[in-house]
Amino acid sequence: MYRPKSTVEQWRIFQAVVDCGGYAQAAEKLNKSQSSLNHAVAKLQQSLGLSLLEVRGRKAFLTPEGEVFLRRSRKLTHDMENLEQLADVLASGWEPILRIVVEASLPRRPLYQALAEFAPRSRGCRIHLVEAQPAGCRAVVAKQAADLLFACRTFPGVTCLPLAATVYVPVCAPDHPLTRFPAISAHELEHELELVLADGSEQEEGWDRAELRWIINHLHDALSLLRRGIGYAWLPQEVVSPLVDSGQLQQLPMVDLALRKRFTHLILPRATPPGPAASLLLTLTRQHYGIREETTSAS
Incomplete structure (x- = not known):
């Protein structure tokens, strides 16, 4: 079994001597006796079998070996400080991990903005960001398997916060036959292949679907197929607008200008009530969705 030849305190003293330029200056800064610092560094060098410092007059200078060990030791002491700070953070109730689940068809820009603001304040909290289909969202609620869930529907017995309405528009590739029509009715769409974001376990609620449809589990796959001229899909306007502007996709002109909407809910x-890390991310998320007043509801 490996046994360390040195201690973290010895490395801290070694760094202090280097940073202060000598033993006397380091002793004053650390509020220790000069002899104790001399002893600590001497013992460190003896255990390593290397000379790390050379004393010339009242100043200490690094040897070539000392320069190498100084860089490595700074990482060691920095990691130790982070480890001890993490213990304090966890002891205060700060969550070590937050699990976030987002329904596949929902846009995420405000969430990404909230996470970007959360990152420098996360205090070591790790984020697990997972995409799910409606059936998966129901399972998350049933098993209480996430801290935050972004879904189109609400669920009884849990807190549901309304965030924003998402507009869905029909899009396809620029060379798709549907783009030849100056206006398209819902009847004409019934005879075309539709790419539906779902997991195949249930019929989408509230929207009539075409007879010809492919069930696609991930938004990335749907967009890739659309750009290759396969079918059409109703997708979030926020997601497809850059692709429409760049000419990769084309929005279909509907006769009645009927656009579909879904509401994003934060579940x-x-x-148990959210912990301090989840509460911070919850606050940031609501801010980036433009929610100012508390509109919490539990069904």
């Missing part, structure tokens, strides 16, 4: 699946 708190757990029975």
Whole structure:
């Protein structure tokens, strides 16, 4: 079994001597006796079998070996400080991990903005960001398997916060036959292949679907197929607008200008109140969705 030849305190003293330029200056800064610092560095060098410092007059200078060990030791002490700070953070109730689940068809820009603002304040909290289909969202709620869930529907017995309405528009590739029509009716779409974001376990609620449809589990796959001229799809306007502007996709002109809407809800699946990290991310998320007043509801 490996046994360390040195201690973290010895490396801290070694760094202090280097940073302060000598033993006397380091002793004053650390509020220790000069002899104790001399002893600590001497013991460190003896255990390593290397000379790290050379004393010339009242100043200490690094040897070539000392320069190498100084860089490595700074990482060691920095990691130790982070480890001890993490213990303090966890002892205060700060969550080590936040699991976030987002329904596949929903746009995420405000969430990404909230996460970007959360990152420098995360205090070591790790984020698990997962995409799910409606059936998966129901399972998350049933099992209380996430801290935050973004879904199109609400769920009874859990806190549901309304965030924003998402507009869905029909899009296809620029060379798709549907783009030849100056205006398209819902009847004409019934005879075309539709790419539906779902997991195949249930019929989408509220929207009549075409007879010809492919079930696509991920938004990335749907967009890739659309750009290759396969079918059409109703997708979030926020997601497809850059692709329409760049000419990769084309929005279909509907006769009645009927656009489809879904509401994004932020669900708190757990029975216990959110911890401090989840509460911070919740606040940031609501801010980036433009929610100012508390509109919490539990069905």
